[in-house]
Amino acid sequence: MFKEIIVGVDGSDTSKTAIGIACDLAKHYDGTVTLVHVPHAESAAFVVGAMAGYHAATLKPTLSEIEQAGRQILDNASEIAAGTGCKAVKTHLAHGDAVTEILACADKTGADLIVTGRRGLNAVSSLLLGSTTQRINHSAKCACLSVA
Secondary structure, rough: OOOOEEOOOOHHHHHHHHHHHHHHHHHHHHOOOOOOOOOOOOHHHHHHHHHHHOOOOOOOOOHHHHHHHHHHHHHHHHHHHHOOOOOOOOOOOOOOOOEEEEHHHHHHOOOOOOEEEEOOOOOHHHOOOOOHHHHHHHHOOEEEEEEE
């Protein structure tokens, strides 16, 4: 049923939950999980600040820092997946609009399911269903699961 599962990850607690659920489903259905991250300045600032020991970054990160932060988020996501015993895990780092890139990856892999957190790192969108998740749910050609 769920042989190809895409998980949108941004380093938030809800995306970590999404990884766990996707891995459980993949183990049950003998599927593959692809962890997808699309870095942007806001999430990179969070990661760069956290790596440097600060709670918030005061300067906009460079392109190199954004790329490094994106890799760090995918590395952390891979560790979470490995901790669940999920063995068939791939990662994909894309650039551009998160919704467009996640949907493109889903199309390319023939995904049966896209799993995302209901709210990500953006404080404004965390008041309701996150705008990224909402747009994915609206436009996806496969099943979607949004988790709290």
